[in-house]
Amino acid sequence: MFRRWWQRYGMTLIFIGVGLSAALFLRQTQGGAIQEFYGLFFRRQGNLTAAETEILLQNSKLRELQNRVEELEAQNQQLQDLLDYRQTLQTEAIAAPVIGRSADAWWQQIIIGQGSQAGIKVGDTVTGIGGLVGRVVQVTPHSSRVALVSDLNQQVGVMLSRSRFQGYLRGQNDPQQAQMVFYEKVPDVEVGDMVTTSNLSTLYAPGLPIGRIAAIDFNAGPAPIATVELTVPLGSLEWVLVAPFEPKPLNFELQPEQDVSQTP
Amino acid sequence: MFRKLPRGALPWINGLVSVGSLLLCTQLLLLRIPGMTILGFSPQWLLMWVIAWSVKREMIYALLGAIAAAWIHDSLMVSALPSHLPGFVLVAYFVSRWRQQRYLQEDFIILALLVFVMTLAAEVIMAFQYLLWGLGSPGMLWGELQRIGLATAILSSLWAPLLCTPLVRWWDYVRMLDRQ
Numbered sequence A: 001m002f003r004r005w006w007q008r009y010g011m012t013l014i015f016i017g018v019g020l021s022a023a024l025f026l027r028q029t030q031g032g033a034i035q036e037f038y039g040l041f042f043r044r045q046g047n048l049t050a051a052e053t054e055i056l057l058q059n060s061k062l063r064e065l066q067n068r069v070e071e072l073e074a075q076n077q078q079l080q081d082l083l084d085y086r087q088t089l090q091t092e093a094i095a096a097p098v099i100g101r102s103a104d105a106w107w108q109q110i111i112i113g114q115g116s117q118a119g120i121k122v123g124d125t126v127t128g129i130g131g132l133v134g135r136v137v138q139v140t141p142h143s144s145r146v147a148l149v150s151d152l153n154q155q156v157g158v159m160l161s162r163s164r165f166q167g168y169l170r171g172q173n174d175p176q177q178a179q180m181v182f183y184e185k186v187p188d189v190e191v192g193d194m195v196t197t198s199n200l201s202t203l204y205a206p207g208l209p210i211g212r213i214a215a216i217d218f219n220a221g222p223a224p225i226a227t228v229e230l231t232v233p234l235g236s237l238e239w240v241l242v243a244p245f246e247p248k249p250l251n252f253e254l255q256p257e258q259d260v261s262q263t264p
Numbered sequence B: 001m002f003r004k005l006p007r008g009a010l011p012w013i014n015g016l017v018s019v020g021s022l023l024l025c026t027q028l029l030l031l032r033i034p035g036m037t038i039l040g041f042s043p044q045w046l047l048m049w050v051i052a053w054s055v056k057r058e059m060i061y062a063l064l065g066a067i068a069a070a071w072i073h074d075s076l077m078v079s080a081l082p083s084h085l086p087g088f089v090l091v092a093y094f095v096s097r098w099r100q101q102r103y104l105q106e107d108f109i110i111l112a113l114l115v116f117v118m119t120l121a122a123e124v125i126m127a128f129q130y131l132l133w134g135l136g137s138p139g140m141l142w143g144e145l146q147r148i149g150l151a152t153a154i155l156s157s158l159w160a161p162l163l164c165t166p167l168v169r170w171w172d173y174v175r176m177l178d179r180q
Helices: A002-028 A032-041 A050-077 A083-087 B007-030 B045-054 B059-075 B085-100 B108-132 B138-179
Strands: A094-100 A109-112 A125-128 A131-140 A143-148 A155-160 A166-171 A177-182 A194-197 A209-217 A225-230 A239-243
Touching (some): A032 A094, A032 A109, A032 A131, A032 B007, A094 A143, A109 A131, B007 B045, B045 B085, B045 B108
Antiparallel strands (some): A094 A239, A177 A225, A209 A225
16 A cells, blocks of 8 residues: 555655755755855956956045045044054955845845855855945855845944934945935934945944935924935946955943942 | 656656746746846846646646746745736646637747737736835836736747747656656
């Protein structure tokens, strides 16, 4: 009885089991195998020559420079301790070609042609010509997956470099625009203000340029929402720079007035 | 030329074609070739594979194929949620049910139309999931749905004859040999 049943359906069952578990394995491992295969297959031949890297770096520097001047001017006026800012952009960046785009239009992500063998780790910051692109979310030996700041799932702590008002940037699934949600009800914000990553952000280094305020909606609740025009052409990226970044631990130190254990 | 195949080889070749086409679709998903995109969107290759797989297939196999394809698609995204599973399973369900009612002829125009409608349906489900997860406002998602849904549906249905028709024909042929 069972033997006949097994003869009839046994192979089918085994095939189904193997197929489904392979698919589940891919899902649980975030498709690393597929991406690595793709990365090997569509790898751009050769690495950047020294001259090309130089041009790439200079281009991005030039565009970033005028943004950065504004940023630095504002910083210098601060009478606070700006220790956090010193560690920005001192590290060596890895240049990587963009070899793949998002597999679905509802996500904003790219695949770059350098992986763990080049020293890229999950959480590294990815920048392009003009500023911040996103962060690395998955790494295989020869490729990495990058979540762009314009992805609907991504939120970045940002601030205005002129008035230092804080907020967070919310992706809108649009490679050119994103929304900045302020924490305060009446922020000092004007159209044209420069938006950079916040010094409170735990996922990004502070002071990376992101974009400019294009429009402000003061009536949005609970706090005003501004439309930010991203300075990086996320839709047509070809090369990016990956900089290592150690995520800062969240530090919830109690203020003296909150610390009840000390009070007599 | 296939008629001379030894009988034992057919399941293996069939498996190779099935898995090979699935892997080809996953590679195509990540690729953008000029001329293959509308507004920067590319066709829903895996959904097209699911549709071709489900045509004239028994419901249970159609659903299992859809689940496997959805898991593979989820694995390629930044976040596994919202998932492709609900959309793919629903599409497989409808396509395999339509076969039993004999609406579906072996016409590639009907197949292209089917791909168009099913891609739209899958995108609507994806938009609903984004709404449920609270990842966007209804107005923004509605706008995105119009852009993404229309562009991918048109593109997918245009590419359907190239991907779906040969696959449907192949699985038809396999079924015919099995019946003999």
